Amino acid sequence: MTPLLESEEHKSLREAVAAFAKTHPHTTNAEDNTRLWQAAAKLGYIGVNLPEAYGGGGAGITELSLVLEELGAAGSPLLMMIVSPAICGTVIARFGTEEQKREWLPPLADGTRLMAFGITEPDAGSNSHRITTTARRDAATGDWILTGRKVFVSGVDLADATLIVGRTEDARTGKLKPCLFIVPRDAPGFERRAIDMELNAVERQFELTLDDVRLPADALVGDEDAGLLQLFAGLNPERVMTAAFGIGMGRYALSRALEYARERTVWKTPIGAHQAIAHPLAQAHIDLELARLMMQKAAHLYDAGDDVGAGEAANMAKYAAGEACVKAVDQAVHTLGGNGLTREFGLARLITASRVARIAPVSREMILNYVSHQTLGLPKSY
Secondary structure (H helix, E strand, O other): OOOOOOOOHHHHHHHHHHHHHHHOOOOOOHHHHHHHHHHHHHOOOOOOOOOOHHHOOOOHHHHHHHHHHHHHHOOOOOHHHHHHHHHHHHHHHOOHHHHHHHHHHHHHHHHHOOOEEOOOOOOOOOHHOOOOOEEEEOOOOOOEEEEEEEEEEEEOOOEEEEEEEEEEOOOOOEEEEEEEEEEEEEOOOOOEEEEEOOOOOOOEEEEEEEEEEEEEEHHOOOOOOHHHHHHHHHHHHOOOOHHHHHHHHHHHHHHHHHHHHHOOEEOEEEHHOOOOHHHHHHHHHHHHHHHHHHHHHHHHHHHHOHHHHHHHHHHHHHHHHHHOOOEEEEEEEHHHHHHOOOOOOHHHHEEEEEEHHHHOOOOOOHHHHHHHHHOOOOOOOO
């Protein structure tokens, strides 16, 4: 089955998730959000991409992105789906030891445990090559000792552990190389501080400090010498899932605007009959559908094992979805006029939230850089 056409199984999954999501209206209450997560996990939605041998659904990022999109389209996006099963679950499933898989994958799949992901640093931004969080071995014990800072880490207060991207020194070259470590939430020296965000979301953002955090040797995920391969095995699904997050949000905003445009009557005519209202909404729908096609292509390539092809498509999908989401939300608010800024209609909060799809986990400008260099072969300016 090509990514252009959904299989009957995918259509059925989409319908089932949509029906489930409608029974769990959007809320910014943390307890309600937790109940939604647990209910979705019980139905197999949270761990649909994780291996069956460890309690998952045995499917892929294609199916997981479909779940997140439909939850978002119903107004109940689960941001931690991008992080816990998509990034952390994927990395552990592909590169973790048997012990790590047995410990983490079943509870990640059934929703009883969560894992956060820490890569961004205050001075590194989108440049993962400038990460300064370092990991060194204690020669006497074989333990790892991590030191550094991370910012804009989602849901650390909800997570049982955080998958931290650090850098170790290559004994042959002396250069630093990225590696991934599982850091338990209660590890001594591992501190978190909530960042005061003007973002109306259940999942809070945190700054992390690692002050000589001592970890056992088996906290390292995968091969110490395969850092970038392992890192991008998690970042490509992250981009696909962020696209799903944006598309779902855009669809939700559009659905509210369409409902209003059909019912709101001025001069005995529904405002949706006027082309100044109808055409921008139609364009928003087209942009969201086009973004979905690229997202499906990216997910299909990733699930097929084409990491290089998936990287290009995932970046394009994330870019397209971010742009489509912002435009859909803006047009939805504009369609409702003053009502679009009221709490009753629930669209104003999306003005800020929709920007997330543009700037995280990588800005649209960095995606344009990627396409310029990697796809078009243009020289770098940096």
